[in-house]
Amino acid sequence: MSNVHRIGVGGIAIESSTFSPQTTRLDDFTVLAGAEMQSRYPFMPDWVFQGRTDVQWLPCIHARAIPGAPVAPETYAHLKTRLLAAIETVLPMDGFFLDIHGAMNVAGMDDAEADLAAAVRELVGPCCLIAAGMDLHGNVSRALVERVDIFTAHRLAPHDDAIDTRERSCALLLRCIDEGTRPARAWLRIPVLLPGERTSTLVEPAKSIYASLATESAIAGRGTVLDASLWVGYVWADEPRSSATVVVTGTDTTAIAAAAERVARRYWAARERFTFGTPAGDASWCIDSALEPGPTPVVISDSGDNPTAGGVGDVPHLLGHLVSHPKLREGGASAIFASIPDPDAVRAMVKAGTGAEVGVDLGGKLDPVNGSPLRVKGTVETVFLDDAVGGDLAVLRVGNVLVIVTSRRKPHHYLQDFTQLGLDPAACTVVAVKIGYLVPELRAIARRALLALTPGAVNQDIGSLTYTRVLRPMYPLDTEFGEPELRAELIS
Numbered sequence: 001m002s003n004v005h006r007i008g009v010g011g012i013a014i015e016s017s018t019f020s021p022q023t024t025r026l027d028d029f030t031v032l033a034g035a036e037m038q039s040r041y042p043f044m045p046d047w048v049f050q051g052r053t054d055v056q057w058l059p060c061i062h063a064r065a066i067p068g069a070p071v072a073p074e075t076y077a078h079l080k081t082r083l084l085a086a087i088e089t090v091l092p093m094d095g096f097f098l099d100i101h102g103a104m105n106v107a108g109m110d111d112a113e114a115d116l117a118a119a120v121r122e123l124v125g126p127c128c129l130i131a132a133g134m135d136l137h138g139n140v141s142r143a144l145v146e147r148v149d150i151f152t153a154h155r156l157a158p159h160d161d162a163i164d165t166r167e168r169s170c171a172l173l174l175r176c177i178d179e180g181t182r183p184a185r186a187w188l189r190i191p192v193l194l195p196g197e198r199t200s201t202l203v204e205p206a207k208s209i210y211a212s213l214a215t216e217s218a219i220a221g222r223g224t225v226l227d228a229s230l231w232v233g234y235v236w237a238d239e240p241r242s243s244a245t246v247v248v249t250g251t252d253t254t255a256i257a258a259a260a261e262r263v264a265r266r267y268w269a270a271r272e273r274f275t276f277g278t279p280a281g282d283a284s285w286c287i288d289s290a291l292e293p294g295p296t297p298v299v300i301s302d303s304g305d306n307p308t309a310g311g312v313g314d315v316p317h318l319l320g321h322l323v324s325h326p327k328l329r330e331g332g333a334s335a336i337f338a339s340i341p342d343p344d345a346v347r348a349m350v351k352a353g354t355g356a357e358v359g360v361d362l363g364g365k366l367d368p369v370n371g372s373p374l375r376v377k378g379t380v381e382t383v384f385l386d387d388a389v390g391g392d393l394a395v396l397r398v399g400n401v402l403v404i405v406t407s408r409r410k411p412h413h414y415l416q417d418f419t420q421l422g423l424d425p426a427a428c429t430v431v432a433v434k435i436g437y438l439v440p441e442l443r444a445i446a447r448r449a450l451l452a453l454t455p456g457a458v459n460q461d462i463g464s465l466t467y468t469r470v471l472r473p474m475y476p477l478d479t480e481f482g483e484p485e486l487r488a489e490l491i492s
Helices: 034-039 075-089 112-124 140-146 162-179 204-214 218-222 253-269 284-291 316-322 341-350 415-417 442-447
Strands: 007-015 029-033 055-065 097-099 129-134 150-153 184-190 224-230 246-251 298-302 336-342 357-362 374-387 390-396 402-406 429-433 448-452 489-490
Touching: 007 075, 007 112, 007 162, 029 075, 029 284, 034 055, 055 075, 075 112, 075 140, 075 150, 097 112, 097 162, 097 374, 112 129, 129 162, 129 402, 129 415, 150 162, 150 246, 150 284, 150 298, 162 357, 204 224, 204 253, 218 336, 246 253, 253 415, 253 489, 284 298, 284 316, 298 316, 316 336, 316 374, 316 429, 336 415, 341 357, 341 390, 341 402, 357 402, 374 402, 390 429
Parallel strands: 007 055, 007 097, 097 129, 129 150, 298 429, 298 448, 336 402, 336 429
Antiparallel strands: 029 055, 184 246, 184 489, 224 246, 357 374, 374 390, 390 402
8 A cells, every 4th residue: 555545435324113114215315425425524624634634535425314214125235336336446445434324224134234344345355444433323233343343433312423423433443544453343232222212321321321431442542442332222123133232442352342341231230220311201291291381392202203213204193182282273372393294285285375274184104003194274384395305395384283294204403494484493382393302403492301102113112012033132122031141252
């Protein structure tokens, strides 16, 4: 290799619920190629990292989809082929940053990320270092760890550190290339599988456990431990690899194994203390509680059909309770519901125009197991065409509830998602959002937050889901089993 380090960048990222009745296809992915990928790496302006002029970053392709259903095999094959073709055009390379989520499911395939990593490894060769920066809701198999040299994952949930994780992974990769280091990995599977809403790092015990990861990595300056990462796993994937996992990357095998085992023991010991970080109850309880006297707005998470966790997004269960509540039909309270995908309803509202009275059947089409269409009548308040994510959008007023209807699934995380439609969530009594724990902009406006335990492909009632392939015993699916060994496996 020359004195200039050549480092490729690319990956495929999605979180896939195997309980979803849908299939994720090519048009569900946003694919960035070459220079278009710059937006994912703001810490690398003009592809210059840490001011280094002796490093050439080689963007290949990155494909990302909103969390959802298992990926169609032909879609995965197409994206994988594109990525490998792009890598081949820029060979040889010293390193590769594999930008993945960690919970992609491809129909008919176990462990899609390990399959992707194996294909990349075969192409780039044994001498090229591969680093992965991942979501902490990934399911990390031994097979994946065998194919990737350096691991790191988010340490915050909500993922306020997503960009920081990518930066940390790239920094570790470059450091190892500079030093000529090929690190070892200590991998440890923990038989615990919990939803993100019970493992948020905003509250204990996850707050302290994740804070301890920095301590485990504190001796990195001596070249012993490069990174300690803990994945809570992705609970809505019925796969053998699904579980919490620890991976510690470093050069001293004794030190990284000991660190992995310490982290795993902390997590296992805390398993019964993980609970929802916000008050939780069924839809009726959440709405009644939100409408009690007190500061507003109250933000309700419609968690069971949360598209940011893999739900289809069109189960109208919570919406039905909202539009039928007396205080929201005729009283002084007001609400926004964000959102429900229904292209037929949007087309009808766009055709009718602003101010028109329409009757539409909302939702219940993508996930008929958990919901059926909800018949509503209301006034078209707003029409917004060609949103980059949601397609054509419309707002329907049903009593005092403003319902955002989208042509495609669209999470509503940012205030801009509301204000572009002329809506002010801070001025409402209730803001109901298909989400789990609240992201920063919603946390900032919420005077109170409630978690609605609703039906859907990402139902929080884990015990009600039918698992046939997860390795057992697994807490909390099983509670009566002995202490696990929690012994790290070394991979180099």
